[in-house]
Amino acid sequence: MTDTRVAVLVGSLRADSVNRKIAELLRDNAPAGVTLDLVEGLEQLPFYNQDIDTDAAPEVVTAVRERVATADRVLAVTPEYNGTMPAVLNNAIDWLSRPYGAGAIAGKPFGVVGATPTPYGGKWAHEDTVRSARIAGAVVIEDVTVSQPAVEVDPTTDPEARAKLLAALDTLVQGQPADAA
Template sequence: MAKPKIGVIVGSNSKTSINKQLAHGLVNLVQDQADFEFLDLSGLPIYNRDDDADAYPAAFTAFKDKVRGKDGILLVTPEHNRSVPAYLKNALDGASRPYGSGAWNGIPAGIIGTSTGGPATSMAQQHLRNIIVFLDMPAMAQPEGFIRWTDRLVSADGKVAEASEKFLRGYMDHFLAWVAKHPKQ
């Protein structure tokens, strides 16, 4: 059986994103079990509904094609003001439009994120889960991944700390099983 194709979307545009570091650590844990591709959001314009009727932005069309080629999507998100970062929400909105041509439909997804604060990214993940369910993405509910960041969580070379490896590997194993159980429609 072919390895699943997983799109990894990091909801941060920070050059020093701890969520990007977490995403690389997660992929390194199970890199032999799937083909992972980090989907870059940096070239996407701000979504504008007026574009639905006009020429849709080429950057969104190319992004949608990449999304459609995936068997699953791993969303790794920070939390901004107790919600989903605008950077990530813009990508979700743009790739769901024009109406009837959304790229997300039927693609299973997992959500995880890290923050230095106590509740980690729990509110952003709750909001994100509501959004992706509306976009018709089967959303993995358990295990939840509200990860408190420490400088030792993921090393510079992408290795997850031993103290967190069991949980994070389990999360990724469960995510890959979720993708296999919910083949995209």
């Protein structure tokens, strides 16, 4: 597939976050014809509130929705906070899911990768992200999920970890959802 744009939702707000570094690594090593667009502004999204989700929704909401809606695929790159996905990512998915069935994320092939300094690498957060994205209407590509432990390994420099992450991106770009095959 060529000329593919992947919207990347980074679940960590910290500037020096390993997950932001993973997103940048994937962006900088994307296959030819693939552009990774790290969607900025997630920290500026107000908590989802149907009262303000109107035609006059906050400008940042409209901008984030537009960036995801115009992408071909969506990739969440996220750590795990207290056994689940970070609130900023959950809130972004809430905004992207509306209007239900026709939100910016609806019908988009979706994957999740990330690292956490635990032996499980963020597995619970990734499971929650997949579940939430699927309910929001995204089409989850199962073989994309990578939960990389970052206890003794820097996933941005370790050859094995990098290979898994880059393979996941390739699967997201090339793969078809199981129910679409």
